[in-house]
Amino acid sequence: MILQNPVYAALTGPHASFAEVSGNARRYPTAVAPFLGLPDVLTEADWTDAAELLRAGGPAALMRPEFAVPDRIKIDKVFDLVQFTAPDELPAADPEAVLLGADDVPDMLALVALTDPGPFRSRTIELGTYLGIRRDGELIAMAGTRFSLPGYAEISAVCTHPSARGQGLATRLIRAVAAEVTATGRHPFLHTGGTNTTAIRLYTSLGFTLSNEMKVTIVSAV
Template structure:
């Protein structure tokens, strides 16, 4: 059915990969985020209003894929985030996007006095900023996954970042975005550091993902001391 897929070997100078980091959505939905999981057999998914991600074990069986198709439902598109693997006939492949995963250096965390905690009342502004900047999936209930921080000036939300996947020992920094009018001012860096401070205060290690072709983000993360822990794919598939 499907052949075993091994995580890509670590690059020179990269952080050592862990099984949780190589299959982060499954690690989250079978771990700290289990209360969010919609489940059928070994297949897991977030509710559609929370996140578009489907999760399967490291080496999914034919039964796992069958359960995943039933869990998702015909005509529904979901995303897998993991090393690439063959897609069976129960799903139609849409596209696969290169993804780089980075882990944070110990010196990254730093609180920021201008950063404020965002809540449900801020979601419309958060969705508007995401629509303008496209940092990746962020939906009406994504805020429930963790803590999101933002910077407002003259009442306008000009930047935000927060936590998404929660794994054993690790928490993901996500939704890093800055309004075009505020770019080049270092606000994204400040929010990344502030979110990392919250993560480390909880005894966890920060990590994040970015598109493999997003050279601007990659340069930023490397300048902050992040190191590559995995190269994987976001694979969009539709149940048939």
């Protein structure tokens, strides 16, 4: 199933132009996203290719169900991840949401540093459409699309400034980003940490359905 290996599906599909390639292994440039993609069925040659990319670009994260790792690959960290797909009734445009662009990246990086919604780097904005809510000039909430797969787009970087929480801004932006996704004929999905009960509660309240239980495995070359 394509959603069980989203990084590889993106880097061999709609995001192929971003891919740094060695054989069957793919990774995003480190300034874009810290993810490595490998085929569904792994061979020794695939791990050799992966090691080459890891030596060149540094550690990266694999996002997929659990798998065995050869000795020449070092596991730095593993944590649980859950994946949800959106209900059909989720999308709803929001009049306060504005399109974020390159000039907004410093504010986006500052908000991410404050809220830690997951990896967001200086060029992550190139991966998709990001929307934000500003008040008195300050970016107080944002969300956007990261992985683009055939038929799917991932909602990511959902975060709200601590001073603006409890106002439903995350819900509004999730719906607004979902509207952007469905307008292109794709279906929204998203990920969150397996222990992030607050996010899981929000997503299930919005009608998201659990689609996969996965692992994030951060690896480097030995």
